[in-house]
Amino acid sequence: MNVATHAVHETAAATGTGTVVNARNLRKAYKNKLALDNTTFDIPAGRIVGLIGPNGAGKTTALKAMLGLIPFEGDLTVLGRDPRTERDELMRDVCFIADVAVLPRWIRVREAIEFVAGVHPRFDRARCERFLANTQLKPQMRVRELSKGMIVQLHLALVMAIDAKLLVLDEPTLGLDILYRKQFYQRLLEDYFDEEKTIVITTHQVEEIEHILTDVMFIRDGKIVLHNDMDTLGDRFTEVLVDNDKADEARALKPLDERSLPFGKTVMLFDGVPSDRLAALGETRTPGLADLFVATMKGTYA
Amino acid sequence: MNVLNSEMAVAPRAQVAAPHATHTFKLLLKREFWEHKGGFFWAPLVAGGIFLLLSLMGIGVGEMAARKVASDAEINIDGGSFKISGLNLGQLTEKMTGEELRQVGSAIDLSLLMSASWPLMVLAFVVFFYCLGSLYDDRKDRSVLFWKSLPLSDSATVLSKVASAAVLAPVLAITAGVLTMFGFLLISSGIVLLHGGNPLTLLWGPASPLKVAGYLIASIPVYALWAMPTIGWLMLCSSWAKSKPFLWAIMIPVFAGIFVTWFDLMQLFNMETVWFWKNIVARGLLSVAPGSWFDVATFAPLQGDGPAAVTSALTLRTMYSVLLTPQLWIGVVAGAAMIAGSIRLRRWRDEG
Numbered sequence: 001m002n003v004a005t006h007a008v009h010e011t012a013a014a015t016g017t018g019t020v021v022n023a024r025n026l027r028k029a030y031k032n033k034l035a036l037d038n039t040t041f042d043i044p045a046g047r048i049v050g051l052i053g054p055n056g057a058g059k060t061t062a063l064k065a066m067l068g069l070i071p072f073e074g075d076l077t078v079l080g081r082d083p084r085t086e087r088d089e090l091m092r093d094v095c096f097i098a099d100v101a102v103l104p105r106w107i108r109v110r111e112a113i114e115f116v117a118g119v120h121p122r123f124d125r126a127r128c129e130r131f132l133a134n135t136q137l138k139p140q141m142r143v144r145e146l147s148k149g150m151i152v153q154l155h156l157a158l159v160m161a162i163d164a165k166l167l168v169l170d171e172p173t174l175g176l177d178i179l180y181r182k183q184f185y186q187r188l189l190e191d192y193f194d195e196e197k198t199i200v201i202t203t204h205q206v207e208e209i210e211h212i213l214t215d216v217m218f219i220r221d222g223k224i225v226l227h228n229d230m231d232t233l234g235d236r237f238t239e240v241l242v243d244n245d246k247a248d249e250a251r252a253l254k255p256l257d258e259r260s261l262p263f264g265k266t267v268m269l270f271d272g273v274p275s276d277r278l279a280a281l282g283e284t285r286t287p288g289l290a291d292l293f294v295a296t297m298k299g300t301y302a
Numbered sequence: 303m304n305v306l307n308s309e310m311a312v313a314p315r316a317q318v319a320a321p322h323a324t325h326t327f328k329l330l331l332k333r334e335f336w337e338h339k340g341g342f343f344w345a346p347l348v349a350g351g352i353f354l355l356l357s358l359m360g361i362g363v364g365e366m367a368a369r370k371v372a373s374d375a376e377i378n379i380d381g382g383s384f385k386i387s388g389l390n391l392g393q394l395t396e397k398m399t400g401e402e403l404r405q406v407g408s409a410i411d412l413s414l415l416m417s418a419s420w421p422l423m424v425l426a427f428v429v430f431f432y433c434l435g436s437l438y439d440d441r442k443d444r445s446v447l448f449w450k451s452l453p454l455s456d457s458a459t460v461l462s463k464v465a466s467a468a469v470l471a472p473v474l475a476i477t478a479g480v481l482t483m484f485g486f487l488l489i490s491s492g493i494v495l496l497h498g499g500n501p502l503t504l505l506w507g508p509a510s511p512l513k514v515a516g517y518l519i520a521s522i523p524v525y526a527l528w529a530m531p532t533i534g535w536l537m538l539c540s541s542w543a544k545s546k547p548f549l550w551a552i553m554i555p556v557f558a559g560i561f562v563t564w565f566d567l568m569q570l571f572n573m574e575t576v577w578f579w580k581n582i583v584a585r586g587l588l589s590v591a592p593g594s595w596f597d598v599a600t601f602a603p604l605q606g607d608g609p610a611a612v613t614s615a616l617t618l619r620t621m622y623s624v625l626l627t628p629q630l631w632i633g634v635v636a637g638a639a640m641i642a643g644s645i646r647l648r649r650w651r652d653e654g
Contacts, residue, residue: 069450070652087649091453098447105443106337118329119452121321155448 020045020166020198021066026074028061028222035061036072037222043215045165046195047229050209051202052289053219054297059202062219063170066200067096079165092121095159096168103143103151110139116158128161131191149180156184160192167192169201173208181205185212210289218296225296239287240278242266250281257295269295326454330462331470338466341428346421346475350482353420357486361493407508408609410490414514415616417486418479419592425475426591429467429529433536433590436463437648438547456649460537464641467533468526472592476522480515487511517616524624525592530637532589538640541647552587559583585633595624 021043028036035058043049053059064070068083068090076083081090103112109132117125135153143151152172159167173181189212193199203209216233218226228236242250244264251258255268269287270278278284287295335342437460440446449459487509491501539551562568562578588594600623601615624630 064652067450069447071650088453088455091451096447096451098451099444102444102447104337104440104445104448108336111333111336115329115333116452118332119324119326119454121324121453123322159451 018045019043020079021200022075022077023062023066024075026062026065026072026076028058028065028070028072034058034222036065036074039074039219039222039224041217041224041227043198043200045198047214048193048199048201048212049215049217050206050213050289051200051217051219052206052293053202054301057219058222059219060170061222063096063168063200063202067094067168093165094168095162095164095166096170097152097155097159097172098170099174103155105142105144107143108139109137109141109143109154112143112154112158113139116162120162122163123158124161124163128157131157131160131187149176152176152180152184156187160187165197167197167199169199169203171203172201173203173205181208185209188212206290206293207288213289216289218293220297226292233289233292234286236272237287237292238270238273238275238278238284239291240268240270240281241283241285242268242281246281253277257298326458327462330454330458331466334463334466335470338428338432341432342466342471342474345424345428346478347481349420349424350417350478350485353417353482354485354489357417357489361489403508405608405610406504407510408613410505410509411511411514411613412609414483414486414509414511415518418476418483418514418518421475421478421482422592425472428475429471429533429590430536432471433463433467433533434540434547434551436467436537437541437644438543441651457645460541460641460645460648463537464533467590468529469522472522472525475592476518479518483511483514517618517621520618521592521621524595524621524630527630527634528595528624529590531585531633531640532587532637534637534640534644535586537644538647541644541651555583555586581629585629589633595621595630598627598629599624600626 019042021041023039023041026036026039027034033056037058039058039062051059051062061070061072065072065076066078066083068078068087071084078090079093083090107115113125113128116123116128132154135150135157137146137150137154137157143154146154156172173184176184185208188199201209201213210230213230215229216226217224237256240250240255241261242258242265244266247266250266250268253270253273255270258266258268260266265282268281269291275284440449487505490505494501494504535555536547536551539547539554543550559579559582563575566575568575568578599620601620602617
């Protein structure tokens with residue numbers, strides 16, 4: 001990475017536009033598996049990006065690379081910095097929730113707040129306390145006494161009180177009940193996200209984050225197989241309920257995926273076929289992210 | 303496709319406070335104290351408390367026995383035995399000569415030092431296990447990912463743990479030691495009073511508790527430097543081991559020692575096998591024990607005999623002579639190298 005690109009990225013990050021993450025040909029091999037295989041992607045500022053993939057597809061590895069937690073090959077800049085060599089500076093503007101319940105079990109709520117306030121220049125203590133006021137968390141409670149949902153509430157309050165430019169969430173709601181999950185994403189949208197912030201989320205619960213994402217990236221075997229913004233996703237992909245007598249005609253248009261329904265109908269998923277052509281084949285609708293995911297990842301575990 | 307997007311795009315910029323000053327290292331030390339309050343703070347105090355309790359019980363038993371014997375009780379004080387008729391300590395001091403008083407004073411100083419040593423023995427264990435867990439425990443419960451989500455450099459994190467082991471823990475333990483010492487002196491004063499003696503002339507006059515306290519406090523820098531190879535080694539194991547850091551930390555040096563002994567490898571350097579055990583194995587594992595540096599200290603020729611001879615060896619000059627030995631400084635360099643290794647491992651270890 002040369003100096004000129006650095007400068008470009010830094011101005012981009014400063015104004016809140018441009019790319020926040022710029023990854024080129026990332027490569028990371030574990031003992032017997034490529035976790036990142038020439039992975040290339042850009043994440044623009046002010047977006048909420050869902051990084052979605054089956055188990056072992058390289059999601060967490062990609063996030064760890066972005067956060068400077070692991071060595072890897074390739075070019076990667078996050079907010080204009082190389083996470084491998086400039087991690088300490090980078091972490092002033094980047095924050096992450098790595099997994100559920102990674103807060104140390106011995107820490108008390110007030111100690112956690114005091115600590116983050118003392119080490120993070122952009123932590124707003126009053127904001128954090130305001131978030132916690134609406135919960136059952138008390139300052140003298142220890143993390144080990146809290147339920148999983150309460151730990152995530154605490155972690156989210158700590159993180160949301162930090163004015164970071166990039167927030168990375170790796171399976172943030174794993175193991176939480178639906179009330180906590182809904183609340184988690186609602187807080188994130190209402191009290192945290194704005195046009196100067198970028199959020200990257202990985203999760204398996206595709207349906208739940210589908211409506212909050214602005215962009216989606218599918219990752220499979222260390223490669224980005226789909227990267228699209230949510231607004232044009234509906235224009236690009238169409239699901240058609242095809243009658244059996246038109247099935248062959250439909251198959252000629254090369255559907256991504258098809259599955260049979262009872263009563264002699266087949267659902268086919270098309271990528272980039274004009275909707276007027278598809279309308280002739282049967283009833284059309286916009287596929288959900290989950291359907292798209294299943295179609296794209298077909299055969300992963302085979 | 304989604305409704306919320308349009309709303310989000312125009313979401314107003316939340317009001318945020320300006321970046322404020324940070325006190326990273328102070329908070330890192332505080333964090334270690336919060337997490338290890340039991341070991342750093344309570345354990346030495348409890349050890350001192352137990353010592354005082356045992357002393358009280360011992361004295362109680364002694365008093366009962368003395369009552370039964372009534373007269374002609376014999377009390378042994380470090381080699382010299384005194385026959386005390388009816389346990390009237392008041393008469394005793396009046397009859398003592400200057401040299402005898404000096405011996406009594408030294409004997410009391412030694413017992414004071416012994417009372418202060420209880421919290422210090424605990425310190426050795428606390429620091430040993432603290433170092434072993436320091437860079438392992440948070441990897442095991444994955445909370446390392448929380449610490450790493452904050453703007454903390456790995457060097458600052460590791461160095462704060464070194465400082466906790468080498469300075470914070472000994473300062474607290476020695477404070478507990480000094481408190482225990484004065485507690486012991488108070489209990490002894492009570493006993494002396496009970497037997498009609500004047501604690502000021504019998505205890506506080508001949509003894510020098512402030513000197514003993516000063517000596518203990520002055521030992522902190524020697525402790526910190528001398529403990530470096532053990533702290534470094536244990537932290538290196540702690541940051542490296544995928545599991546069971548305790549076994550690795552013990553097994554590697556001990557098996558190295560057995561290997562060296564078995565093949566008599568030290569002969570290649572014209573040295574005894576003992577040298578390896580003493581300067582590598584023991585130094586790497588046991589240097590967190592306070593006072594383990596006495597072996598390399600230079601002692602002035604002993605003056606007099608009895609307890610006075612022992613206290614005459616316990617001078618600052620003797621203790622600080624350790625600072626002039628290659629054993630100390632080579633250990634510091636080895637410790638620093640292992641700490642640098644721990645920082646590197648902490649930076650790049652993949653937590654899976």
